[in-house]
Amino acid sequence: xxxxTRQILVRGRLRITDFRxxxxxxxxxxxxxxxxxxxxxxxxxxxxRITLYRTLKSFEAAQLIHQVVDGSLENKYAFxxxxxxxxxxxxxxxxxxCNQCKTTYCxxxxxxxxxxxxxxxxxDKVQLALTGTCSACN
Amino acid sequence: xxxxTRQILVRGRLRITDFRxxxxxxxxxxxxxxxxxxxxxxxxxxxxRITLYRTLKSFEAAQLIHQVVDGSLENKYAFxxxxxxxxxxxxxxxxxxCNQCKTTYCxxxxxxxxxxxxxxxxxDKVQLALTGTCSACN
DNA sequence: CTATATTTGCAACATTATTGCATAAATGAA
DNA sequence: TTCATTTATGCAATAATGTTGCAAATATAG
Numbered sequence: 001x002x003x004x005t006r007q008i009l010v011r012g013r014l015r016i017t018d019f020r021x022x023x024x025x026x027x028x029x030x031x032x033x034x035x036x037x038x039x040x041x042x043x044x045x046x047x048x049r050i051t052l053y054r055t056l057k058s059f060e061a062a063q064l065i066h067q068v069v070d071g072s073l074e075n076k077y078a079f080x081x082x083x084x085x086x087x088x089x090x091x092x093x094x095x096x097x098c099n100q101c102k103t104t105y106c107x108x109x110x111x112x113x114x115x116x117x118x119x120x121x122x123x124d125k126v127q128l129a130l131t132g133t134c135s136a137c138n
Numbered sequence: 139x140x141x142x143t144r145q146i147l148v149r150g151r152l153r154i155t156d157f158r159x160x161x162x163x164x165x166x167x168x169x170x171x172x173x174x175x176x177x178x179x180x181x182x183x184x185x186x187r188i189t190l191y192r193t194l195k196s197f198e199a200a201q202l203i204h205q206v207v208d209g210s211l212e213n214k215y216a217f218x219x220x221x222x223x224x225x226x227x228x229x230x231x232x233x234x235x236c237n238q239c240k241t242t243y244c245x246x247x248x249x250x251x252x253x254x255x256x257x258x259x260x261x262d263k264v265q266l267a268l269t270g271t272c273s274a275c276n
Numbered sequence: 277c278t279a280t281a282t283t284t285g286c287a288a289c290a291t292t293a294t295t296g297c298a299t300a301a302a303t304g305a306a
Numbered sequence: 307t308t309c310a311t312t313t314a315t316g317c318a319a320t321a322a323t324g325t326t327g328c329a330a331a332t333a334t335a336g
Contacts, residue, residue: 138259
């Protein structure tokens with residue numbers, strides 16, 4: 001069962017350790033929504049806080065996860081799907097934060113929106129943070 | 139000169155104190171861009187950090203300022219203009235973060251964008267965080 | 277199996293945020 | 307203006323969050 005997560009670490013050229021496998025399991029298990037550090041800590045069980053910080057950094061550097069802007073002013077992390085839109089040159093991603101359950105759903109690409117910036121500005125990244133009530137809470 | 143800021147406090151039904159006037163001056167002086175707490179602390183001079191926390195909360199509760207989502211994962215605050223779009227029922231606001239100078243510009247309303255959410259979701263707030271290089275840095 | 281490089285976990289420390297409380301200040305009423 | 311009441315401020319103590327250095331443990335290559 002951990003063969004899948006092993007593969008992910010190999011692809012990211014990261015050494016395979018128990019802690020990294022455990023952390024990856026957490027992300028894979030909620031790949032549809034983004035997690036706060038608190039939520040991660042609750043799910044991963046006993047652990048060293050410092051190691052978690054560093055492992056999150058390694059994962060982010062290896063592009064296994066990415067930070068999510070959902071309008072909640074909390075830092076959240078999400079697992080990168082294979083062809084992760086966050087890591088294309090022109091990153092365009094929409095997230096939806098439910099006011100009730102505080103879940104952040106990934107809504108995928110928004111590249112079809114017509115976004116323009118003032119002249120002489122150049123645009124690298126478009127993050128769309130939507131807030132409301134999700135279908136589960138409605 | 140502080141008559142203007144006095145008026146703002148009166149409108150917000152807040153008591154007029156030296157510290158609040160000083161903080162308001164800071165916001166009014168950069169009403170075109172959003173400030174991090176660090177930036178505020180640098181501009182306001184000697185102060186008590188706890189008082190700053192509490193005053194920011196009062197200002198936010200009184201809708202004198204609002205928090206800004208600019209994609210930087212840093213909490214920023216901006217002064218509310220009189221007819222502040224952040225405080226309409228359907229809040230729609232775009233901000234632009236410059237990668238070079240880290241300034242966050244307010245780009246105003248985005249209500250003309252066609253945003254749709256999955257069926258059975260309801261939408262309260264739309265925050266568009268744009269990142270790139272501003273004209274000053276280009 | 278061994279040598280090397282990386283990761284982990286602990287300690288110490290730095291930064292950021294919160295709560296309680298006594299003092300100081302602002303406001304409304306006499 | 308002065309006084310009584312309410313609110314804000316600043317300090318102390320504490321909690322929560324994030325960082326750095328280092329020795330021991332672990333993973334990997336040969």
